[in-house]
Structures are given as C-alpha cells and as structure tokens.
Amino acid sequence: MKRADISAYGIPQDVIACVEAPDVGAAEGGPIGPDEVVFDVLAFPINPADIGFCTGGYRLRPPLPATPGAECVGRVIAVGDEINHVRAGDLVINLQRENWAQRRRVRGADAVPLPAGIDIKQAAMVRINPPTALLLLSDFVTLAPGEWVIQNVANSAVGRLVIMLARRQGLRTLNVVRRESLFGELAALGADACIVDGDDLPARARDATGGVNIRLGLDAVSGAATGRLAACVADEGHVVTYGSMSGEDPKVDRSNFVYRGVNLGGFMLGRHMARRDAAAIRAIYSELGGDIAAGRLHAPVDCIYPIEEIKAAVAHAQQGGRNGKILVTPNGAI
C-alpha cells in the first residue's frame, strides 16, 4: 500500500515522499473489527492546513514520520459486523486525518456516507470547506435577507462556497480578492460586488455597497488584512478570522474595538462541529452532500496528480493564482 509521509517538518516538497506502508485492508491488516470500516481512498485535496501540517506550522505536530491529510473521499471495501450505516461499494468521507494513503481503516462513526452519484472530485472536498463556509455564515451573527457580508480570499474554495451559500440564504457578498480578472467569474457564482484589496478598502467597500452597514466580515488572510476588514464593518459588527494565508497574526487598530465596538472572533471547524452532536453533524453533511451531488455547490479543481508525484503536487498547491484545488488520486484515475 502506498502512503505519503513526511519524515521531518520543513519545506513540504522536500520532507514528503510516497512510501510503501503495511496494507490496512482486511487481508493483510488482520481481521476487521466489528466497528470498523475499510475503504480505498479515491481522491484527496491539498488544503492550506495540510501545507501547514508539513511545515510544522499547524496546531497538530505528531511524532515523525507522520501522514498528512485532513480529508478524502473513499469507496468502502469492507465493514465490521456492527456497521449498518454503510456497506461495500458506498462512497464515504472520513472525519479523521492521515488520509494521504491508498487505503484507510477507521471507526464506523468516522465514515460518513455520501450520495451515490456525487462527482468524485467534488466529494473529495466535502469534509472541510463546505461546512466551514456554512458555519461562518451561521455561528456568529444572525443576518437578515438582503444584508451584506464582506470576505477576503473570496477566490478560495471557502470564499466561493460562502458566495454560493450566502446567495441561497438571500444575503449579499462583497468579495475582496487580489486581482480584478476574477470579478466576472465570482459574479457568475453569485457575488454581488468584488473589490481588490488595498489600503483604501473601506472607501471602495462604501462605493461598492452604497455605504450600507456590514455586520459580518470573514478573514483568512490575517495580518494587516484583518484590520482592513475591521475598518469596513459597521460599529458593533463582527470580524471572524479563520485562516492566515499571509502567515501573520491579525493586526487591528484598537480604535475599532474601543471606539466602535467591533468584535474580533476566531473560527475553527473542529471546535464549532464539537458544539453539535453526531446527528447534527451527519445532518450538515447530508445537506451539503446533497447540494454538491446536485451541482448547487462546487469548488474548482486545477490539476490532479497520482500519489507517486506527491512532491510535485504539494509544490503546485503552494503556488498563487491557481485555478482551483490540487487533487491526488492514490488508486489511479477517477
């Protein structure tokens, strides 16, 4: 069985390699336990958090060698006697990590079924970004239809999902990107307005929206970009920081807090999912899986690599200006 392991924390393409590992499948890995599910990994994306895992900058830093991989989609090949929510042949996502491998053996509760006809590439990206976009819009401020949300990294997978979900909820999005050439593409997804990031962001935000009060700002750039979003939201508004593509900590002028009552909060999917019980989590994935299977939610894919080319794949994933995610298909073409 092939697996992608890091041997040290460092430059991702230097420290990762495709290695031979013991097969965790039913035949060689021992008898399957009553509460276990074994599946072949069909595809996984390379997310910013996976890059952070390889560099050692992520919150999880397990002993080495270690296997990255926050998400994947797999096809079930065997289930234990007590498993009745999935069976061989079903597509599943895995709620646990270490998914950059050809095969996984997991606890039953961690294998969440997806609709049968779902596109495999989209299915590989169900676990993290769609619920992140959904909960960013629901867990901080209750917005009324017609209200605006401002977000940066609007061209990211999360940003695009925010645009699509906000539109379906009757909300309007003001989308901050790094280049004007994206405006048309994001408008086609449902973006109400797009602006390029920069020092005069508040003035451009006012021009784009007619000066409405914006009560929610979503930030995944961090550094000075968080401060620029804070300057765009209304007094008593909320800025939620959920990523740091700049690699910096948020820098926000204290006058936003003291004089204007702006709230700065943080989001982590695992923390917000942990507030929900297993039934609520399954309901979220069932709804999102249905939307993705029906084509109502989607994220672009730039390029697909085999697991043997994991070094090239992680190098590509770190390049700006991509036209979507980098995916890896460990068991051949999909």
Ligand SMILES: NC(=O)c1ccc[n+]([C@@H]2O[C@H](COP(=O)([O-])OP(=O)(O)OC[C@H]3O[C@@H](n4cnc5c(N)ncnc54)[C@H](OP(=O)(O)O)[C@@H]3O)[C@@H](O)[C@H]2O)c1
């Ligand atoms: N907290 C959580 O639970 C959670 C969950 C999911 C994702 N996230 C975070 O959400 C963010 C987006 O993730 P994703 O998977 O959607 O990303 P993605 O699809 O891989 O896209 C990355 C985006 O980051 C932008 N970018 C890269 N470097 C940048 C910089 N220095 N300044 C400004 N923008 C920059 C890129 O802009 P261009 O298009 O211009 O190249 C691109 O739009 C990441 O920070 C990720 O860690 C957090």
